[in-house]
Amino acid sequence: xxxxxxxxxxxxxxxxxxxxxxxxxxxxxxxxxxxxxxxxxxxxxxxxxxxxxxxxxxxxxxxxxxxxxxxxxxxxxxxxxxxxxxxxxxxxxxxxxxxxxxxxxxxxxxxxxxxxxxxxxxxxxxxxxxxxxxxxxxxxxxxxxxxxxxxxxxxxxxxxxxxxxxxxxxxxxxxxxxxxxxxxxxxxxxxxxxxxxxxxxxxxxxxxxxxxxxxxxxxxxxxxxxxxxxxxxxxxxxxxxxxxxxxxxxxxxxxxxxxxxxxxxxxxxxxxxxxxxxxxxxxxxxxxxxxxxxxxxxxxxxxxxxxxxxxxxxxxxxxxxxxxxxxxxxxxxxxxxxxxxxxxxxxxxxxxxxxxxxxxxxxxxxxxxxxxxxxxxxxxxxxxxxxxxxxxxxxxxxxxxxxxxxxxxxxxxxxxxxxxxxxxxxxxxxxxxxxxxxxxxxxxxxxxxxxxxxxxxxxxxxxxxxxxxxxxxxxxxxxxxxxxxxxxxxxxxxxxxxxxxxxxxxxxxxxxxxxxxxxxxxxxxxxxxxxxxxxxxxxxxxxxxxxxxxxxxxxxxxxxxxxxxxxxxxxxxxxxxxxxxxxxxxxxxxxxxxxxxxxxxxxxxxxxxxxxxxxxxxxxxxxxxxxxxxxxxxxxxxxxxxxxxxxxxxxxxxxxxxxxxxxxxxxxxxxxxxxxxxxxxxxxxxxxxxxxxxxxxxxxxxxxxxxxxxxxxxxxxxxxxxxxxxxxxxxxxxxxxxxxxxx
Numbered sequence: 001x002x003x004x005x006x007x008x009x010x011x012x013x014x015x016x017x018x019x020x021x022x023x024x025x026x027x028x029x030x031x032x033x034x035x036x037x038x039x040x041x042x043x044x045x046x047x048x049x050x051x052x053x054x055x056x057x058x059x060x061x062x063x064x065x066x067x068x069x070x071x072x073x074x075x076x077x078x079x080x081x082x083x084x085x086x087x088x089x090x091x092x093x094x095x096x097x098x099x100x101x102x103x104x105x106x107x108x109x110x111x112x113x114x115x116x117x118x119x120x121x122x123x124x125x126x127x128x129x130x131x132x133x134x135x136x137x138x139x140x141x142x143x144x145x146x147x148x149x150x151x152x153x154x155x156x157x158x159x160x161x162x163x164x165x166x167x168x169x170x171x172x173x174x175x176x177x178x179x180x181x182x183x184x185x186x187x188x189x190x191x192x193x194x195x196x197x198x199x200x201x202x203x204x205x206x207x208x209x210x211x212x213x214x215x216x217x218x219x220x221x222x223x224x225x226x227x228x229x230x231x232x233x234x235x236x237x238x239x240x241x242x243x244x245x246x247x248x249x250x251x252x253x254x255x256x257x258x259x260x261x262x263x264x265x266x267x268x269x270x271x272x273x274x275x276x277x278x279x280x281x282x283x284x285x286x287x288x289x290x291x292x293x294x295x296x297x298x299x300x301x302x303x304x305x306x307x308x309x310x311x312x313x314x315x316x317x318x319x320x321x322x323x324x325x326x327x328x329x330x331x332x333x334x335x336x337x338x339x340x341x342x343x344x345x346x347x348x349x350x351x352x353x354x355x356x357x358x359x360x361x362x363x364x365x366x367x368x369x370x371x372x373x374x375x376x377x378x379x380x381x382x383x384x385x386x387x388x389x390x391x392x393x394x395x396x397x398x399x400x401x402x403x404x405x406x407x408x409x410x411x412x413x414x415x416x417x418x419x420x421x422x423x424x425x426x427x428x429x430x431x432x433x434x435x436x437x438x439x440x441x442x443x444x445x446x447x448x449x450x451x452x453x454x455x456x457x458x459x460x461x462x463x464x465x466x467x468x469x470x471x472x473x474x475x476x477x478x479x480x481x482x483x484x485x486x487x488x489x490x491x492x493x494x495x496x497x498x499x500x501x502x503x504x505x506x507x508x509x510x511x512x513x514x515x516x517x518x519x520x521x522x523x524x525x526x527x528x529x530x531x532x533x534x535x536x537x538x539x540x541x542x543x544x545x546x547x548x549x550x551x552x553x554x555x556x557x558x559x560x561x562x563x564x565x566x567x568x569x570x571x572x573x574x575x576x577x578x579x580x581x582x583x584x585x586x587x588x589x590x591x592x593x594x595x596x597x598x599x600x601x602x603x604x605x606x607x608x609x610x611x612x613x614x615x616x617x618x619x620x621x622x623x624x625x626x627x628x629x630x631x632x633x634x635x636x637x638x639x640x641x642x643x644x645x646x647x648x649x650x651x652x653x654x655x656x657x658x659x660x661x662x663x664x665x666x667x668x669x670x671x672x673x674x675x676x677x678x679x680x681x682x683x684x685x686x687x688x689x690x691x692x693x694x695x696x697x698x699x700x701x702x703x704x705x706x707x708x709x710x711x712x713x714x715x716x717x718x719x720x721x722x723x724x725x726x727x728x729x730x731x732x733x734x735x736x737x738x739x740x741x742x743x
Contacts, residue, residue, distance in 0.1 A: 017177035055138070055181040057110055057132035063178030065159055065171060066069075067092065067099050069128055069551050072112030073120040074104040074368050074392045075208065076399060078703050079640035080120045082206045086636055091132035091192055092139075092172075093156035104370045106393025114369035114471060116400075116528065118603055118701025120161040121636060125699060128546045133189035142175040149156055178253060188735040194634070194695035201693050203639035208394070220352045220366045225422040228353065229258060230274040231414050233359055233425065234267040234282035234292055236484070238524070238667035244266060244289040251287075254280050256538055261417050264486030265290075269412055270423065278428075284668040294665035295523050303338050306443050306464045310518035312460075316501045319512040325458035326512075329449025332458075333551055335446045337445060337540035338728040341438040341524050341661035343670070345678050348396025350403035354415035355422045361388045361415060366395025373405050376472035377412045380482050380489070388412075399530035399651075399703070402437045403427055405472045409479040433676060434668040435480060438661055439529030440466035440500070441522060445542040453551035455578075457561060461515045463542070466522040468532040469616075470496030493603055494519035499532030503708060504540055507601055508563035524663060530651065531704040534564045534599065536625070536729075538708025539656070539715070542595035543727065556594050557582055557718065569607050571692060572629045574605040579690050580627035583720075589614045590624075591721025603701035605631040608649065610713035614721050616741045620733045623653055623714060625686040629707060633697035641702050646687040648706030654679035656711040658730050 049487035060068045069088045085099040102108050104115070112124055140161065140394045144151045147170060149163035156162070157465075159172045203558060203742040211218045236243070239662060243265040251260045251269060255277025260267045269284065271277035297305040317628075319325075359620040367373040368392035378385045395404055411425040427435075442465040449458035470493075477491025496519055504515045549559035557577060565572050573596055576582075583592050591614070596607040608628040626649045635641055658677050662669045670676035711729070719725050724736040 034742055052269040053184040055135050055185055058128045058185070059135055059318060061135070061172055061176050061178070061181075063173060065098060069099060069101040070109045071101065071103050071120075071124045071128065072110040072371070073124045074115040074366070075394050076115060076368065077208075077394070077397070077520055078120070078399075078644055079206055079208075079209065079637060080115075080124075082204050083121055083636040084125055084128055086199045086204055087129045088132045088199060088613055091129055092136050092159070093198075094159045095173075096199065096204065098159060099481040105390070106370050106374050107391070109403065110372040113372060116368060118599065118703040118705070120699055121699045125636070129184075129191065130189065131185050132187045132188055133191050134183055137189045138181055138183045139172055143170055145176065145526050146170055155373075158312060197695065200736065201341040201635050201638060201695055204637045206640070213358055218394065219348060219396045219427065220263065220364060221348045221396055223353060223364060223393060225353060225355070227420075228422040229270055229272055229418060230277045231268050231270045231411070231423055231425045232277040232428070233431065234269070234284045235431055235480075236265055238292050238295060241265065241290040241292045244291055246284065246288045250279055250592050250622070254283065256280075258415055261414060263413070264484055264488065266413065266481050266484040268410065268425075270414060270418060272425075274426070283570030292666070295330060295663060295667060297523060298665060299663055303443050306441065306522070307518075308518050309392045310464050311495060313516040313518055314497070316515040316517055317505045318608060319514050321512040322458055322460055322514045324512075326447070326449045326460070328451075329457055330414040330452045330568070331447045331551055332447065333544075333548060334445065334447040335544055335547060335727060336443065337536070337543065339539065341441045341526070341663075342439050342529060342655055342659045343433060343661055343676065344398050344400055344402040344436055344675065345435075345659070346397040346402050346432060348595050349427040349429055350395065350407040350436070351424070351426045352404070352408040352411040352589035353422050353424045354408070354411035356415040359387060363388070363390045363408050363410060363412055364393050365390055366398070366404045367408055368398075368401070368404065370471050371469065373408055375474040376405070376476060376478055377409055377562055379474060379555055380409055380476035380479060381412060381416065387541045392579055400439070401437050401469070401529075403432050403525035405478070406435065406480045409481045411483075413481055429673075430671045431671055433671045435525075437527030437718060439535070440468055440526040440533075442500070442533065442536040444536060446540055446544045448544065448548055450548055450552050454554050454559070456548060457511045459506055459513045460511045460641065462518065463501055463504055463516065463533070463537070464518045464520055465497075465500040465536075466494045466520050466526045467496050467498040468526065468728045470494070470501055470527040471524075493521060494526060495519050497536075497596045497719050499528065501598060502532050502537060502600060503534035504537040505601060506564065507569065507598055508545070508560070509565050510563065522704050524661065524668070528650040530648075531599070531694060531707040534597075534704065535652070535655065535707045535711060538595070538597045539711040539729065542597065542709060543715050543725075546593070546595075546712070546719070547725065555583075560574070560594075560596055567600075568631055571595065572596070572605045572607040573633050574693060575690060576609055576627065576629040579629065580609045580688070582609070586720075589721065590615065591719070592715040593715065593717030593720055595709040595716060597705070597706060597709045599705040604633075605706040606645070606705040606709055608706065608709045608713045610710065610717040612714065612721055613716040614736075614741070616738060619736070619738045621718065621736070622683070623657065623685045625688070626650075626653065626710060627711070628706060629686045629690045629692065630702060631692040631700070632702040632705075633700040634695050635691055638691055638693065641691050642689040644703050645689045645706050647711050648704065649687055649710045650679065650684055652710035653685065653714060654706075656714050656731055658732075660730050663735050
């Protein structure tokens with residue numbers, strides 16, 4: 001015990017030298033083992049993080065010839081574990097069965113901030129690829145010395161180095177014997193020629209999907225540790241409510257209750273069994289008294305309030321010629337688009353486990369930023385960061401900032417109340433739906449002008465939005481618990497961008513463009529939801545392009561192609577038309593819609609066709625099929641890209657057709673699936689995705705490319721089928737003008 005405690009105090013390089021690359025605590029990773037033996041708690045404190053320049057900070061080769069890849073990024077279901085292992089295996093010419101990976105652990109991986117913005121392959125992947133290339137160069141140098149053969153004569157297959165001159169071979173593991181790579185990543189080691197790729201660009205099965213399908217122990221919600229106790233949080237009924245009274249003694253006497261915790265308005269119960277904690281918190285909910293403040297503005301007044309009470313404008317893109325170009329246009333058009341608050345709707349409510357033992361805190365979390373979370377918990381608890389370890393474990397669903405960080409803070413606070421025992425905090429569905437940070441409501445007004453030839457010559461976008469990023473970054477006020485404790489931490493609740501104008505500037509060739517952002521501080525808590533502001537911005541932009549095409553009497557696809565100069569953009573559109581067809585033989589009561597965008601105007605290119613079928617009798621419509629074409633540059637795992645894109649289209653369809661957070665003066669009323677419906681399995685459309693692989697190009701972020709274009713394609717398909725232009729999300733059937741449609 002004492003030896004392991006003192007080992008934590010070694011500096012990083014000393015630990016790497018002493019550890020022999022034993023990945024201590026590796027059994028805690030869910031993909032390998034959960035259950036937990038009684039001795040696993042003794043290993044929580046070991047740190048193995050090296051200098052970012054060390055090869056060993058990204059990859060390690062043990063004495064059995066197994067390669068461990070380390071990434072600070074989190075696996076969210078997007079498949080980066082498999083893709084990053086592919087990249088390392090490719091550069092080192094190793095087999096996938098000999099590769100394993102550690103993700104997002106402040107005790108073992110680098111600080112790579114957040115897993116966000118579709119940047120894991122571009123960022124962490126590039127680092128791992130360069131480290132693997134450096135390792136290969138180093139290993140070939142060692143092999144050259146051992147085999148007495150020039151490096152140029154050596155080849156590698158399955159981790160075995162062979163000399164073409166002598167035929168002699170030697171395995172990687174015989175060259176390094178589990179010792180550390182005595183080399184740093186220079187960035188100059190040659191990368192493998194794409195023409196020789198064996199793994200990259202090919203489909204690679206994902207072990208995590210197999211585990212999910214088999215209902216194996218995989219998620220943080222499944223994790224069990226020895227002597228674990230269970231907690232539930234009693235949240236206030238509404239934002240900013242203050243606890244007035246609570247019969248603590250009465251709750252403490254309930255069966256199984258170990259402790260009732262009240263810290264200001266932070267209230268929790270800890271019990272030996274999970275159901276005992278649930279029963280106790282239900283009892284508390286009925287007996288607690290709160291001082292509340294009504295939520296304002298009310299939902300019916302929200303969009304008016306957004307435009308009325310936002311801050312002065314922030315110029316995102318400007319053109320001095322805009323006014324002149326609009327005045328010269330042969331035709332001008334203006335439209336307003338609206339998006340409501342929307343939630344992540346994680347299938348598994350947020351969960352975390354924390355252990356306070358020997359003055360050291362360990363937190364198991366599905367946070368998308370374990371290092372920023374550690375820093376924020378340090379601020380909340382006034383515990384030094386080097387006395388906290390945050391270990392990433394996948395959660396059951398989330399792209400964006402849901403309740404993962406908040407529940408981790410809950411668990412950390414309660415762990416201090418129960419030293420030596422892992423405290424598991426599981427949010428209920430009501431907690432997740434009412435208290436997670438939502439995607440901001442937005443209003444967008446676009447005005448454009450076209451000339452006599454049907455070319456767009458002027459474009460003016462105005463955006464009204466609350467912030468799209470309040471992720472924990474070091475200040476405890478970012479956490480719900482930080483605002484509820486007896487001495488609350490200050491926090492700027494909103495009114496700043498954080499991604500509001502992402503994808504608001506048209507990629508199209510237009511003479512004069514202007515984009516203005518008005519920051520709004522709204523009534524509900526907001527933060528990052530998949531693609532941030534890009535979802536609403538592309539919905540508006542691509543809907544408006546469709547409207548301009550109609551005004552110009554042009555085909556919507558040809559209209560866009562005429563305004564694009566980027567050959568890769570044109571290529572995804574042309575392939576979509578080739579693969580999916582375009583309005584050649586549209587049947588009665590059906591519609592086809594199209595949309596395109598390059599995510600962030602710098603990441604993946606994506607074009608999508610939506611097909612809808614309407615029923616004028618029942619006054620309903622159904623999304624029948626979505627077909628997409630994506631260019632992510634160099635494709636790592638082709639199946640992974642298709643899965644990500646298909647999932648993104650389906651999620652966007654759910655947002656676009658159904659989802660809207662409802663609230664009144666007493667708080668959020670969308671507290672269950674009944675009053676926050678999402679797309680059901682029977683309503684999921686057919687999806688088909690085609691990938692343009694460009695192995696000679698750098699990889700581009702793919703995870704958030706589909707959200708915006710899909711929303712606009714659905715709206716455009718509805719217009720094609722019904723003549724109704726729907727500009728307010730969700731695009732529910734009651735917003736269609738059915739009176740002008742013949743059955």
